[in-house]
Amino acid sequence: MKPELMKRMVKGPDGVEFEVEPLRDYFCEVPPTVMPAAYIKIVEDLFNWARAESIWILGFGTGCGAIEMRPLMTPRFDAYRYGVQWRPTPRQANLFIISGYLSTKTLKRAIRAYEQMQNPKYVIGLGSCTINGGMYWDSYNTIKRLDDYLPVDLYIAGCMPRPEALLAGFMDLKKIIRAGKGEGANQYAENFAWYKENQKRVIHDWDMPDYNW
């Protein structure tokens, strides 16, 4: 446990001492819940269509694959025309691309960023490393199966896949969303305990609340 997260005695301005427990006082402890779809199907379909056509990617490059995403913004590939944009904050993003190998240290950040995204949210595993470890299969600090830790909607294989592959991946993701199958967030909430167990098995210094709102 990091010192700043430990319980501490604090003296208020009136001289009364009391205890501050950062994890309880500074972080929301509520676990995630399964968020139902809209009650009326046609509304949900409308939403799904909008979700599919307005994919906002979290600008977070976890590994070397991040370099493959940049060309998508350029005239050559221009992902914007498919309704794909990059957002700098997870609050506003819907799609998290794990771009390549994910060390345990980055995994912690990835979990945090993922949990701070709003339901529904999607994850793409980019490159072999996210599928089975790829060339880092024997590394002491790189995870080998992304879907153990986060609900993955789609993998794009390759080492590294080219931007065209990513574009194709977006098209596939759109189909998944349109079909109403992009329910990773709810899956995560349903199997929350299982995911947390997996995550905590590899992250030894768990220094955050179980769910990062």
Place this chain on the structure above:
Amino acid sequence: MDFDWMKIPYAFLTVFIVVNYGFLMTALIQKIGARVGRRYGIPIWQNYLDMIKNYGLRSSITHGAMFYLGPVFRLSGGVGLLLFVPSIYGSYMFSNLSFAGDLILALYFVFFGTLGMALGAAESGHPHAAIGITRGLSQVSMAELPFGLAVFSVALQYQTLSVTDIVAAQQGGMLTWTLFTNPLAVSAAMLSFLGSMMRPPFDVVIAPQEIPIGPPTEYHSSYLALMQTNRVIFPVAKIVIYMNLFFGGATSWPEFFLKVFLIYMWSAFVGVVFPRFRVEQSIRWFLVWAVPLGVLSIMVV
């Protein structure tokens, strides 16, 4: 008080027209920007999709009451600003709620949304929100000065503060526009306009890579949807003031659409050409280039 209740549906109509126009126009401008970069650009209806998507998000969080109210303040500011100024000159239907006050009301109401939004963003506790706000406020304090001077100059010129009267004075062909009768004020105001549109080179406030989009960094879902709506209403409302003061106003919707588009294009045009200023650079820029124009305009008018 004899209030004409028909004003209410008319006001809604104005808002409806402007929102849709704003959605399409901003997308178009973005598309033009993309074409400058030789990209294809977003679909023209992308803004609608984004907004529906944001309303369609199932979860959301709140940091507290002010956080919750921030976007409400913001959009109220935008809608209010739009409604306090007549949109179409000579049209009773689209004179909106301008009976409530004159130009000064509109000028000061600009800050209503900004202030509320700043408070909401600040309650999130995010340092980047606060940093973005300090930048925005610092920049605005100087960027607004030339505009204030230009407005003063125009008010002196026409000896009135009523927007309708100012537009009326310009109804004699293009050469009676303030643009030609008081070019100094218009140039000062148009430079100031650049600073208030959150476009390059004056967009350090929402610098995405440095302080992830600044004040709205914590906003999402329906909050963001409200803010998106404001982001199309507010510039149009603001441009309407510019249009009425400097460019002869609009007597019909097509004229309105064209003028608003062209004025908006001015900032887009500058934006795609210039890189970003730091805050103190932009303050100095306004101080050196725009303020003297404004001062000159009030001295000679």
Place this chain on the structure above:
Amino acid sequence: MNALTIFAIGLGTAFLLGLLGERQKSLGYMLTLAALTFMSAVSASWLVVFAATGADSFDIFTAGTAPPFAINLRMGLIEAALTLLINLTGLFAAMHMGDALLRLGQRAMAVLIIAIMALCGIVLTRDIFNLFVFFELIVIATAGLVLLSDDDSALAAGFKYLIVSQFISALLLVGIIFAYHATGTLNIDGMAEAAAAIDPSVSGAFAIAFFLMFIAVVAELKPFPANGWALDMYEAAHPGFSAVFSAASGTAALYAVDKLLQIGGTDWLPVATGIGIVTFVGANLLALPQTNDRRLLGYSSIAQTGLILTVLGQQDIFGDDYFFIAGGLLFAHALAKAGLYWLSALVAGRTLPDWAALQSRPLLVFAFISCVAMLSGLPPFPSFYAKWELAHLLVAEGRSGLLALILFGALVEAGYLFRWFGYLIKRATPAESIACPAHQLLPIAAAVLGGWALGFVWGELSSSYFGRTNLLLTLPLFFALTFLLLDWLPAWVKNTLAIGGMVAFFSLTYAEYDPLRLIFAVIFLIGGAVTLLASYHAHGRRIGFYPAAMLMYAGMIMLIRASDSFGFFAAWELLTVGSYFLILRGKHSEPHALSYIVFSLGGAFLILAGFALAASAVPPAPTFEIAQLADLVQPVAPWVFLLLALGFMTKTAAIGVHIWLPGAHAEAETDVSPMVSGILLKAGLYGLFVLLMNMGKQSLYGVELTYVMLWIGAITALLGNLMAIFQEDAKRLLAYSSIGQMGYALFGLALMNHLGWLMALMFVINHYIYKSMLFLSVGGVAKRTGTREMFKMGGLITLMPLSFIATLIGIIAVSGVPPLSGFGGRWIFYNAILTADARLPMVLIFLSGPIAFLYLFRLIHTIFLGQLKDEHRRLKEAPFWIILPQMIYVALLMVVAVVPGMVLRHVDAYISQFFPDGALNWEGSTITSQFGYWNPVAIMIIVGVIFMLLFGWLLFVNRRAQKVKQFNFVFSAERPFRPETTHFAWNFFAPYRKAMGFLVQPFVTRFWAAVTDLLHTAADITRRLYNGNGQTYAFHFLLFVVAVFTFRMGM
């Protein structure tokens, strides 16, 4: 009873004491006291006789023959009063130094009695040689008393005193011989007659003779700079005796000078004036760097003597008022100095901060401040009335330069006296409590009560002779002073009384005010009462708070009610002093309160000079009505305008003289800050209103003064706002914001058009409401958090929601955003400037508008939003009594926002009599000007409806929002470390500082610091003259004589 009894008793007792045995000290002491009491009684009886019957003075012929063949004495009202003063001083001094006298034995007692008797002699005698004899007696007695003490330094001091005194005696004697030779008489009156008729051929010789006599007697006054020999006396002697030395000896010597001047005639008056004013200014400057209390008092005594000598020198223009002025100054000086010297005996340490020992004794603090007020010429003491007449007469005779010097000296004097008072109140109290034996307290009480009593007497004199008000009889002041007596009551009782009194006074008098005054009266009295609600939160007795607060409020309401310049000025001084005491109560307010009082008194002196100048330009009348300002014409009018405007602008903290405000307002207590900011600042604006209403536009050397004010207002608004941005201290931020807001109001006034004034009034109302509210809110937060540094706070919104709401409403109102009331001010402002001629200053005002957003946002963000700190997690909302007024203000603000016309339309109509053009049209709820229109009700409704619609929509679509805690935000995939490192608050506007910081360099602060440094340095250099060597002092004296002689002969 025969006046000679004084001498008989004095000499008799002295002899009798000699007869008593060594062991009968107590008996001797009793005898001494009895003798002095009896002597006092003689004087008192004569005083009663003269005062009651109005009888003329009469001469006593000692040898039964008329002069010049015998010595004659004269007893009159003046003599009776002076001898009473001397005898009482002697009596109380004897009482005070009872211990010392008993130790030293009968000889000391005899010497004291002889000294007092001799002093009376100087006053009474009309014979010049007799005068000499009495002087000699005094010298011997004084030296004897000093030498009798065992103290080494006292011995040295006494010896130096003797050396120089012998010089003086020699000069006096030689002078008398020559004068006698020239005139053939030793009688003063005879000599005066003879001198007037003297043969021109010998007039030169007589002049030299007179010069010698004159310089000798003047030297007894220890004029600056030939006074080193006397200062050691003040410092070394027993304080009980120093009081005699300062109060009684000074009095007698001054009267002797007065007598001599009758001989010398008007030719010698300028010399007296010159010596006097040099002494006054020089000694005050030298007192500035003193650290020893008694030496400081010595310098102050010399300075006061110098002032009175100046008055003596100006007697030709005073006419009948001469004794009123000189007496007022003299008695105030004597009583105050005696009181202070006696007080100094109670204090163990000899440096000024040691006086903090008095803190534990409120009555002694009261005694001290009474004495200081007497010396500084503050109302309601005699010196105040005297100062007023003095200033008027000097200006009337065109001697403004002299007045300027006097006021400068007085300001320096007030500076060090109030600095001393600051030490007394604010420095750490020594551990051991002070001993207060009754026999030492009684003299102090006598001096203080005497001072107040004389204040009443002078007030009565002033009211019967000049038709002015006796301040002590005015209801508000009387009410305020009542709280001195009630100070033992618990605070809440006094608070209730205060609020009740203010509301009652308002309800009794509200019908008397015109709309403009009514607004100010409402703010001062009702507003003050609302602010006082916050004072219910204080526990205990809160000694000293209510007299001070009530004094301030009394001053303010008297200001409004004053119709003549005297009442106005007196009220101004009262509110200044009252607010000074209030400000001084703050924890770290010592330096700030000092700079406040110095600037305020400086401003007040300008006002005094302005009124004096104004009164000199109209036909002589007992009183100068404020309305008569309108009658002034060139060339006086612009100068009056300038002086008064500068004085008032000091109070509104216009740029250049603003440096007192931030500290004073920020360091004040929670409930005092709103009083001094929200309410007190309006007094300055009221003054400006009155000034401009009566005088209108004035131009000096072709410069229109209102135009200059316009610029000052604009610069103040800009710089005040800019400086507010960079403050870390919340209350300082608000204080600087007040400077900016006052700049706006000043600007509005200086626009000199209808709407400009309306705008200024709108600012008066708005600023009162929102600044009081903000100060209370921030004060409540500071009270709970224990700090005023904003970056140490944060995230308090959930813990202190009501304070937050008050602040939120406040900042929206300050910033002028619709729909709240600040917008009204802005709207009127825009309409006002459209008709104004000057356009350039508007640029600055335009710039300062948006700048307000910067500091306002900072205020609310860094305190209430952002990250809550560990130690603040258990904070409670501010106390109820601090919240209550805030909520009242919120309600008020809403009312003013929706129906501004309720107040403003009356004022609008009232202003029309000054500026008929540009009145607003109040039709229904719409307000129309010649340029635009505005409908506050509609704005409120429209904004409200839009807001509620959107809020409802958001609530509907976002009903399931999860409430999260303060660290649940996106932190670049990390998590925040601690709230302290996450709260973005310190140096909040760093980029702005980079761009605009050059504008807020502390030039003004540096300027004033340089001025004070310069004064101190000058004093320090002069101080080197005083090297403690008796011969040097004698040499100084000779030099002084030669210099005066050269000066006189060169005239």
Place this chain on the structure above:
Amino acid sequence: MTMRELYDRTKALFPLGELIEQRSGGNNDLVFVTVPAAHLRATILHLRDKEGFSHLVLLTAVDWLEEGQFQLTYLLNNRQQAYDLGLRVMISRDSATMESIHDVWPTAATYQRELREMFGIDFPGSPRIEEEFILEGWNDIPPYRRDFDTLKYAQEKFSERPGRKTHDPETHMRQQLYPDMSPTGK
């Protein structure tokens, strides 16, 4: 001045090992020399203050598992002369402790933290030496030690996806691209 001269001069003062010239021929500007641990500090201070080696390029370690030693390499750079000088210090693997030189070059503290985390070499007194550097929550022997079995660790800790195959890149690519060719490429 050549490195040889420098070496000779310095050797007169300190017990240096023999000079290894890494880039023989050319300008011969990179040499290595062994220094006893006890003399390291004096040597680098001398080199820094007298010989103009103002810059610490890097500080790294090699695990000589078989010899039971760690080799620390302090690579110094003389900017004026454009010389690099590597000082090698051999320390015992069992008690892997070395004197800290963070006071000579503050940058050394960062290297030392890394070495402590990755090799388990302690530098008492170095700033923040106890804190985690790159790894978070590491609970095994330091991973850069050669006796740390990274494959075994990875297999135990990270779940694997079944079906992973390993190919020799050369033959695999050749088969993919030119399936007709013979395995030897002829």
